Amino acid sequence: MKYYAVIVAGGSGNRMQTETPKQFLLLNNLPVLMHTIKAFAQSDSQPKILVVLHTDQHNYWRRLCNEFNFNIPHEIIAGGSERFNSVQNAIKTINEDCFVAIHDAVRPLVSKQLIDYSYKQATELGNVVVAIQSSDSVRLLRNGETSAIKRNEVYLVQTPQVFDLSVLRSAYEQDFELAFTDDASVVEALGEKINIIEGERNNIKITYPIDLELAEMLINKNTL
Numbered sequence: 001m002k003y004y005a006v007i008v009a010g011g012s013g014n015r016m017q018t019e020t021p022k023q024f025l026l027l028n029n030l031p032v033l034m035h036t037i038k039a040f041a042q043s044d045s046q047p048k049i050l051v052v053l054h055t056d057q058h059n060y061w062r063r064l065c066n067e068f069n070f071n072i073p074h075e076i077i078a079g080g081s082e083r084f085n086s087v088q089n090a091i092k093t094i095n096e097d098c099f100v101a102i103h104d105a106v107r108p109l110v111s112k113q114l115i116d117y118s119y120k121q122a123t124e125l126g127n128v129v130v131a132i133q134s135s136d137s138v139r140l141l142r143n144g145e146t147s148a149i150k151r152n153e154v155y156l157v158q159t160p161q162v163f164d165l166s167v168l169r170s171a172y173e174q175d176f177e178l179a180f181t182d183d184a185s186v187v188e189a190l191g192e193k194i195n196i197i198e199g200e201r202n203n204i205k206i207t208y209p210i211d212l213e214l215a216e217m218l219i220n221k222n223t224l
C-alpha cells in the first residue's frame, strides 16, 4: 500500500498576530513546518510528503530550507483561499491508489507513534480521525440559549486525518461549505462513517501566541 502525507501550510496565521506566518516561526531553533515534515518522514509508512504553501511563500520556503540545510524530500503544492481548497489542490496531484494523511503544519508535536497508528488503523477501517475527549465541561450556546452537553460524548478533533484517496477525491469534488473546517466533515458530507482514534494531548495546534510558548515547553520537556 502506498501512503501520502499532505501537510497543509498555506494559511496566513492571522490569530498569531506575527509578521512571519506561524508555520515558519522558530520552535526550539527550527521552523515549525520543519518539525512537522520531520515527524512524517520518520513514519514507518514512509509517506510521500506534499507540503501545501501559499504561492507567495514558495521562494521564502526554499530559502529557509537552504538556510537550515533541510533536505527531507517533499513536493510543494500551491495553497488555496481556504484550508479546504489547499487540501483540494494537493489531492488533485495524486494519481495512484493510496491512503492520504492530512495534517496541519502547525501541529509540530505529533508523534511518530500516532502517525504510524493512524496509517495502520486507516488501512484497516477505511479512515481515521484523531481526537481527544474534552476534560472541561461543555455547553452549547445557540441564539442566546445555552445548554449542557455530556462531555464524555464530546471529542476535540486533531490531525492527522487519514482517508482512502478514492473517497477523499469524491469528497473534495463537493462545493466548499463553511462547516468544512476539517477533512472529516467533508468526507462525512458524502455519508461516510468517520472513525475516531485517540489523539495526543500534546498534539496542539499553534493558533495563538500562547500556543507557541506551550509548544516550546513541551518540546523542551521531551528533550530534557
Ligand SMILES: Nc1ccn([C@@H]2O[C@H](COP(=O)(O)OP(=O)(O)OP(=O)(O)O)[C@@H](O)[C@H]2O)c(=O)n1
Binding pocket: 008, 009, 010, 011, 012, 013, 014, 015, 016, 023, 052, 079, 080, 081, 082, 083, 084, 086, 104, 105, 106, 107, 205, 206, 207
Ligand atoms: N487557506 C489555508 C488556510 C489554512 N491552511 C493550513 O491549515 C492549518 C490549520 O489552519 P489554521 O490553524 O487556521 O491556520 P491559519 O488559517 O494560518 O490561521 P488563522 O485562521 O489564524 O489565519 C494550518 O497549518 C494552515 O497553514 C492552509 O493550508 N490553507
Ligand SMILES: C[C@](O)(CO)[C@H](O)COP(=O)(O)O
Binding pocket: 083, 104, 156, 157, 158, 159, 181, 182, 183, 205
Ligand atoms: C483541522 C483542525 O485542526 C481540526 O481541529 C481544525 O479544524 C483546523 O481549524 P483552523 O481554523 O483551520 O485552524
